[in-house]
Amino acid sequence: MRIYGKKRALAKLNDFRRSGRFPHALLFLGAKGIGKHVIADHTAMMYMCESGGDVPCMRCNGCRRVAEHIHPDVVYPVPVIEEIFRKPSNSKSMVELVRDFIASCYIRPNDGDVRVIVFEKLDELSVQIQNTLLKFIEEPLDFNRYIFIAENRTPILQTVLSRVTAVDVDPADEADFSEAMAENGIDAARAHELFEMFAGNIGAAAEFDKNGDELIYLKGALAICDAIADGKEFECLQAFMTLKTRDDIFAALGIITDIFAQAAALKSGVSASGAYKKQSGHLSSSHSLAAITRLHDEAVRLYGMSFTNPNVKLFAAECCGSLFNAAEK
Numbered sequence: 001m002r003i004y005g006k007k008r009a010l011a012k013l014n015d016f017r018r019s020g021r022f023p024h025a026l027l028f029l030g031a032k033g034i035g036k037h038v039i040a041d042h043t044a045m046m047y048m049c050e051s052g053g054d055v056p057c058m059r060c061n062g063c064r065r066v067a068e069h070i071h072p073d074v075v076y077p078v079p080v081i082e083e084i085f086r087k088p089s090n091s092k093s094m095v096e097l098v099r100d101f102i103a104s105c106y107i108r109p110n111d112g113d114v115r116v117i118v119f120e121k122l123d124e125l126s127v128q129i130q131n132t133l134l135k136f137i138e139e140p141l142d143f144n145r146y147i148f149i150a151e152n153r154t155p156i157l158q159t160v161l162s163r164v165t166a167v168d169v170d171p172a173d174e175a176d177f178s179e180a181m182a183e184n185g186i187d188a189a190r191a192h193e194l195f196e197m198f199a200g201n202i203g204a205a206a207e208f209d210k211n212g213d214e215l216i217y218l219k220g221a222l223a224i225c226d227a228i229a230d231g232k233e234f235e236c237l238q239a240f241m242t243l244k245t246r247d248d249i250f251a252a253l254g255i256i257t258d259i260f261a262q263a264a265a266l267k268s269g270v271s272a273s274g275a276y277k278k279q280s281g282h283l284s285s286s287h288s289l290a291a292i293t294r295l296h297d298e299a300v301r302l303y304g305m306s307f308t309n310p311n312v313k314l315f316a317a318e319c320c321g322s323l324f325n326a327a328e329k
């Protein structure tokens, strides 16, 4: 397993190891597709590698089992708990299931000295579940280590944040990005185009390249944001008209909302990590913070309406008109 990009996160992990103070709870933050799970696997290997070196050898039994997600002492509770929770026969609440899981972690690990618990989607867990987890990480057992994964910091409780060491996972630079694309069979010219589009987000670019034609909503969303940044209402309308179903409009508005939020962050001097950097950068240089904020609020309102609106074409036209209104007011 070769890791492309993510140099700052890897350097931090190596610093922790070298200083002999490896945090017992880490939180990897970054956009979807950026490679948080790759870094989480790498970290789990740092614990489980049997070669005894400073970096995981990626060849021993421990490393291989981590890579295949079959190591008995590396557990991924969230997807498992969600699956149990979804079964209609299960009368337990999500919180009870999380408590059951925590209780199971008081038993010593199977194979070695440590158990690694990889908690995905920390930012999507309810306040109640986060509070349940808090007790768990506040009183750590010497054989448990925690790796949390989240896209956004905001929904995470301050009390939880104060107990974990957060590490931002950055997009790849163009050299690393191109190598990763080459490994996916993508040529240099296309890789450059994808780099511009996804600002070094390898996962998002690879998915787009594979399913691009199906991702009409993504293409539409990017074209809409470009047209708004350029003040071209007709192009914006054309882009909206490529969205043929309610689901497409819904998904596109979700992305557009993200891009507006990123543009507002950029405008306030916060560098946004993640995909769509081209569009958010474009908007932040063409529009004022007030206009971007109005655009964002309008996109959120339309996003909420997209569930209920019966006529897709009319609604698409309305979206275009009201976003332009918001931008120009």
Ligand SMILES: [Zn+2]
Pocket: 048, 049, 050, 051, 056, 057, 058, 059, 060, 061, 062, 063, 064
């Ligand atoms: Zn190894």
